[in-house]
Amino acid sequence: MPELPEVETICRGLSGAIIGRKFIKVQNFRENLRFPFPVNFVKNLEDRKVEAITRRAKYILIHLDNGTTLMVHLGMSGRMVVHNALRNSRDKHDHVIFHDDMGKEIVFNDPRRFGMMDIVNSSAINEHKLIKDLGLEPLLDSFNGQALHEMLKGRKVPVKLAIMNANLVVGVGNIYACESLFSSGISPLRLAGSLSLEECNTLASEIKKVLLEAIKAGGSTLKDYVASSGEAGYFQHNFKVYGREGQPCVTCDDEIKRIVQGGRSTFYCGNCQG
DNA sequence: CGGCGGTCCTGTCAGC
């Protein structure tokens, strides 16, 4: 489900809903998602107050008042939805329910269970196994054409796989990789190391632009993504290539092609993306 | 180390 814009949208929604709130009861209905839940998961969350919510890559970081942080990753199909009133039923794939001191329920639902949760010391987040090797945040100023050019140097993978590699730059998933390569006029098949500095300038700025526009649109809803409010995003209406195989290119009218790279679908215009 | 393919899991949809 979620790439960076979707996770960012959820973080913002959760911030408004639960900063300053206390978890009075936490229900966990499984022993594991992608990984086992940490020991004493429920016990370590109950009676904790939420102090802040931040994001690193696609990890939602919920900072608690005892110096620990709840890490949440949504995998492909995870959701975090805030319900303002008690529900009298639980959906099939609701795995964790947080009850706050205002009577709200924050529900983690994940059909495919590719998501994960962990609890870490806030001071050691950057040393966490899943965080420590992550690359640059694409929305920061430090991610620019020069930095991109440097990280792609000598790489023989197709540029699309390189920008989806979280050890280089985080948060760019399949949709936004396709879209930013299209708006840059760069073929997804080009070898990463072959991009000029000028092309990297373009690509870095298009990645930022596409991500920011998607955040503004509340993310992209392909099938079942919803923000923490339960609302769908609408950036999918702005897709120029993603999911448009066989349809005309918005620029030149050629048919959009679909190929498979690294086991994932790539959509592009063979004419506009040289 | 870089690069590639397999894998976790469930749901949906197209095609027969």
Added chain:
DNA sequence: TGCTGACAGGACCGCC
């Protein structure tokens, strides 16, 4: 209608 196979927003792991 029902079965089968392809495919889906992610990313780790092990192998070469």
